[in-house]
Amino acid sequence: MRSYQQLTARSELIDLYEDLSSRKNDNSMFLNAINFALLSLPTLTKMFIYRFGDVADPYYLAVHEPNICITPPISGHHQLTLDHLTDELFNTILPEIAPDTTRFFLDSDTKTPSMIRSSSFSIDYTTVFQRFYMNEEQRQQLRKMTITAPAGYYISDIDAGTEYDEIHDAWAYGKQMDRELTRQQLLHLPSSCIRAEDGSLVSWELSHHFMKMSNHFTYPSHRGKGLGVLTELLIAQRYVESGYRPFKGVSDANEGVIRGTKASPHWSDGEVYGWSVLRKKE
Structure with missing residues (x-):
């Protein structure tokens, strides 16, 4: 019996x-989800962690409504186990912890969305992202950095x-x-920002509910001054100080940011992954 x-x-x-942590591939998202569960942060919804299949090499599932993360076994996907996972996820777990939610957001490898077979949920679309993370040496260097804003900003x-x-x-x-x-991300999770002298926001970055750096933005009139890089390093430093691993996803369509991140001494290349919108069928 599964x-x-x-x-x-x-x-x-x-x-x-x-x-x-001992695996060679980058597991920053799931490691941060586990740390999140251990700390029991006071967010609007709770973090749930599950294990499916072979105990020695299972699928792992994290749910933080409305976000879902699926990590496949080291040995690769197993369709029957994934079918069992998605059946329990859509028909037991989500109805129990999020009965009124009809749309969820899935972080996974790029193969998982195409393998999901469900009569109760459909995948609206999947966007591909390049994952970047900070290794141990980069995190230690970040701890020692003193970050200051340029003249005219703070x-x-x-x-x-x-x-x-x-x-x-x-x-x-x-x-x-939604x-x-x-608002909940800003209330409960790490963020960073830089302001102009008049107090207006010019650059910021937030945290996704799996403690992924997200919502990175700098107003066009303030770009080209390194403010985006500083905002990113600020929030990454807060991650490290709180015991989280800095990582981010960059859309494969954003070629300029991908090139810049690959050239940065602060980041290491991770795996390509997918972000999918799951919708409950009528």
Whole structure:
């Protein structure tokens, strides 16, 4: 009989963290999800961690409504186990923890979306991203950095109560996401920003609910001054100080940012991954 296990005990989560940390491939997203669960951050929804299939080489699933993350076994995908995972996910887990939510966002490798077979959910579309992460040496270097803003600007914090609308409206994916989620991200998760001398926001970056750096934006009139790089290093430094691993995804269509990140001494290349929109069928 196929089964799955929700990992709730602190010892189980720590063991899983150590196991994933020892693997050669980058597991920053799932490691941050585990750390998130261990810290029990006071966000609007709770982080749930599950294991499916062979205990020695399983699928791992993280759910932080409305976000889902699936990590395949080291040995590669197994269709029957993935079918079991998605069946339990769509018909048992999500109805129990998010009964009123009809749209979810899946982070996975690029192969998983094409393998999902479900009578209750459909995949609206999948966007491909290049993942970048900071290795141990890069994280240690970041710890030692002193980050300062150039003349005419200063480092600040975002006011979640009054500025989340401005930030949400500037986000390229804002139309696909709930405005309240942006506010919750700002209230509970790390962020960074740089302001002009008059106090206006000019550059910022937020955290996705799996502790992925996201919503990176600099107003066009302030670009070309290195503010985006500084904003990114600021939030990455906050990740490291809080025990998280800095990582980000860059759309494969954003070739300029990909080239710049590949040339940066602060980042290492990770795997290409997919971000999919899942919608409950009527």
